[in-house]
Amino acid sequence: MATALITGASRGIGRALALGLARRGYDLLLIARSGDQLRALAQEVQARHQRQAQVLALDLTQPEAAVRVATWVAQQSPDGLAVLVNNAGYGLWGRFEQLNLEEQLNMLQLNLTLPVQLTYALLPLLHQAERGFILNVASTAAYQAVPSLTLYAASKAFLLSFSRGLRYELKDTAIGVTCLSPGATTTDFGNRAGMGTELQAVANKVSMTADQVAEAGLKALFAGKAEFIPGMLNKVSAGLTSVVPKPIVEKIAAGIYEKYL
Numbered sequence: 560m561a562t563a564l565i566t567g568a569s570r571g572i573g574r575a576l577a578l579g580l581a582r583r584g585y586d587l588l589l590i591a592r593s594g595d596q597l598r599a600l601a602q603e604v605q606a607r608h609q610r611q612a613q614v615l616a617l618d619l620t621q622p623e624a625a626v627r628v629a630t631w632v633a634q635q636s637p638d639g640l641a642v643l644v645n646n647a648g649y650g651l652w653g654r655f656e657q658l659n660l661e662e663q664l665n666m667l668q669l670n671l672t673l674p675v676q677l678t679y680a681l682l683p684l685l686h687q688a689e690r691g692f693i694l695n696v697a698s699t700a701a702y703q704a705v706p707s708l709t710l711y712a713a714s715k716a717f718l719l720s721f722s723r724g725l726r727y728e729l730k731d732t733a734i735g736v737t738c739l740s741p742g743a744t745t746t747d748f749g750n751r752a753g754m755g756t757e758l759q760a761v762a763n764k765v766s767m768t769a770d771q772v773a774e775a776g777l778k779a780l781f782a783g784k785a786e787f788i789p790g791m792l793n794k795v796s797a798g799l800t801s802v803v804p805k806p807i808v809e810k811i812a813a814g815i816y817e818k819y820l
């Protein structure tokens with residue numbers, strides 16, 4: 560049976576992606592820090608979809624995290640890995656020079672360095688599978704600068720560019736790469752980013768559910784899309800960033816995100 564690895568599977572979009580992959584017949588390898596939530600999800604996967612799920616409770620920002628994950632995956636799934644989902648990530652809301660630098664570097668470690676390290680370490684196992692898929696979860700923030708989420712947006716722009724470049728390099732292999740860029744989604748993201756209640760209330764008005772995002776993302780992955788933005792409003796607003804002058808785009812974003820700082 561084909562195996563899928565999902566980082567950040569304990570809740571939110573990652574949890575929904577895990578359930579969507581189990582529904583499609585994949586056995587799962589689940590990683591996040593919250594072991595109890597992962598074990599509960601593994602039981603749900605077994606009960607609802609009759610698929611096996613193994614869990615690894617690990618802080619993915621720790622040094623050597625990618626090496627530990629790669630060793631674990633090779634033990635759990637020695638015949639190859641069919642799907643790698645780089646989903647774990649978070650944002651930090653605030654002005655760059657006022658946010659703690661260590662915390663910002665930790666966010667970059669999780670949002671961009673870890674996906675690079677993990678992809679590099681797991682590509683040999685992905686090549687072993689009959690057909691391999693990499694799904695990188697970026698954000699609509701990948702398409703523009705977002706004042707007060709400056710480094711977060713930059714990390715997601717990196718992930719989008721990394722996905723596209725790698726996809727091209729792998730085009731003559733059996734591995735596909737897709738970048739999923741959700742807009743506002745109802746998860747713990749806003750709390751983790753330290754967003755105030757006013758800003759979260761604005762986001763909630765246009766939010767999609769994690770299940771909607773995951774289902775659309777998995778369809779895009781298995782349809783072989785290079786990049787995918789779920790939701791019409793998100794598609795249109797991201798599309799406008801390529802035609803509207805950047806200073807205007809940034810002023811609009813600042814009007815939404817900086818206003819409530």
Ligand SMILES: NC(=O)c1ccc[n+]([C@@H]2O[C@H](COP(=O)([O-])OP(=O)(O)OC[C@H]3O[C@@H](n4cnc5c(N)ncnc54)[C@H](OP(=O)(O)O)[C@@H]3O)[C@@H](O)[C@H]2O)c1
Binds near residue numbers: 746
């Ligand atoms: N929600 C949105 O509006 C939105 C929009 C666009 C893009 N995204 C992206 O979607 C992805 C998933 O976010 P979400 O919205 O589902 O947020 P979430 O509910 O906060 O989930 C984040 C997941 O990442 C895991 N995680 C966080 N830090 C970790 C660490 N140090 N080591 C291991 N796992 C860690 C969390 O598990 P533990 O806490 O148990 O470790 C959790 O499973 C992120 O990459 C985010 O940037 C979200």
